[in-house]
Amino acid sequence: MSQNDTKQGNGDVFSSPDRDGFIHRAFMRGAGHSAAAIRRRPVIGICNSFSELNPCNAGLRDLARSVKQGVIAAGGFPLEFPTISLAEPFIRPSTLYLRNLMAIDVEEMISSSPIDAVVLLGGCDKTVPAQLMGAISAGKPAMIVTAGPRAVGRLHGAPLTIDDLWTLSDRRRSGDLGEDEWQTVEGLLVPGVGTCNVLGTAVTMAMIAETLGMSLPGSSLLPATSGARAAVAEETGRRAVELARSGQPPTDFVTLAALENAFRMLCAVSGSTNAVIHLEAIAGRIGHRLGMRAMAEWSESTPVLAQVRPSGPHLLEDLDEAGGLPAVLKELQPLLHTDALAGTGETWARILSRVTRRDNPALRPAADPVFAAGGLAMLHGTLAPAGAVLKRSAADPRLWRHRGPAVVFDGVADLHARIDDPDLDITEDSVLVLRGAGPVGGPGMPEVGQLPIPGRLLHKGVSDMVRISDARMSGTATGTVVLHVAPEAAEGGPLALVRNGDPIVLDALDGRLDLDVDQAELRRRTPAVTAPAPRRGYAALYRRHITQAPEGCDFDFLTATPQPSPAVPALPVVPTAPAVPADRP
Secondary structure: OOOOOOOOOOOOOOOOOOOHHHHHHHHHOOOOOOOOOOOOOEEEEEEEEOOOOHHHHHHHHHHHHHHEEEEEEEEEOOOOOOOEOOOOOOOOHHHHHHHHHHHHHHHHHHHHOOOOOEEEEEOOOOOHHHHHHHHHHHHOOOOEEEEEEEOOOOEEOEEOOHHHHHHHHHHHHOOOOOHHHHHHHHHOOOOOEOOOOOOOHHHHHHHHHHHOOOOOOOOOOOOOOHHHHHHHHHHHHHHHHHHOOOOOOOOOOOHHHHHHHHHHHHHOOOOOOOHHHHHHEEEEHHOOOOHHHHHHHHOOOEEEEOOOOOOEEHHHHHHOOOOHHHHHHHHHHOOOOOOOOOOOOHHOOOOOOOOOOOOOEEEOOOOOOOEEOOOOOEEOOOEEEEEEEEHHHHHOHHOEEEEEEEEEEEEEEEEHHHHHHHOOOOOOOOEEEOOOOOOOOOOOOOOOOOOOOHHHOOOOOOOOOOOOOOOOOOOOOOOEEEEEEEEHHHHHHHHHHOOOOOEEEEEEOOOOOOOOOOHHHHHOOOOOOOOOOOOHHHHHHHHHHHHHHHHHOEOOOOOOOOOOOOOOOOOOOOOOOOOOOOOOO
């Protein structure tokens, strides 16, 4: 059924006098809608990633009802539709493997459906970037309502959040946590619906969506089941009707300047390293590349301000009480392009003029940061010619500069088989290397980059080591973990040539990652990792078209036509101190 004669933004998709309009109305009336309800109203699609296979998004069914209330109150006609949903705990080998498939699903449903605007409902890690990528490419007005963080559990009177899983797992491996206690933790770790209740990937991406103007200001951190989140969902429905009438596309909000703002925010809150890949993929959808060099410059001039789990002792609710994302941006204001648009349609300058910072240790003032700058280190060198990433703010400062011999694992199975072998030749100065887990080798860069501390060292009290891989790491994890090494081993990167005992040099202050082996010796070596080409289906499509981490791991045919770099106004240079922990009284 062709929709060539319909007009977006005027509520004409169901009121056209031609045969298409007649068919649209007939089917809607068959679904129980009145003739009056479906004529001359903006049609707002509600793109819902609810799934019983995705507990993080289980609350989206209720939020959809709130969005509909807002759409109807503003004179619109809401229609909910599903897409695939990606649950981080369940999808294997990785949700990133299917992120682009979901983005295609979202784009095609928005583009092909007779709707004037869309409200996206997502939450779990890859659903939000997939929805943003798809909506940007579809080009119709769009907003997003994220699922919100779940409640915090309690164990022996202390807060229990998802990042505690890593410490508790190590305690179980070392024999310090018995089976009964482990079962108790199982029942308490996830006390309700919603996304991970720390600054992991899900909440990081919600904050990025808010910074980009794709969700309403102040909405990111509201609890999943709170009345405040339901009210935001209703208000988003109203806002979607306004966007449908104005016809403003996502590219009015998601600009290169807005993406720089989002990256600086990411650094300031010490958010998930996964967001680096997603931001690059989003940039690709508007025909741009952020690039490792620019991101390094932005990181090295942005202070780390938040002290929220997993990179600090405080909870998300503390950051929300401090003023949430608007308060973070208020502290960063001299570094931001505040002419970028917020979700209300106002500039961030106007929004921030109304923000008053509330004193809370979860968010330090820019004048007294957690780290002066450089929360994310963008690395290059002979081991990572195309780049790698380290969340420096979550690493032991003693390991920011380190030289040690490699201990190499070829894939996850090899890692699991040998990491706790008492005969493993390893010391706390060794550098753990995992390869064969990149975009192609994984496939999909599984979140296995936070290699566990070997059992024999764990018993000695070792809590951090330098770990390097072409994989990703959960946003809930911490440690001196170098990720996204590119090119990956399966694509012939130098990581495939590393052998046990090879000296590896990390310099997270100068942004270096080097394999200290003579080039002539490397030329004599045969790569240890290869990736067989799949023969059919999505796997074959993925293998042929997936890009590497520095390009956002998007499909090459989904990125927009490259645009000339716009003249983003230069911001005043704000002096920063060296990237070392700020002094404390």
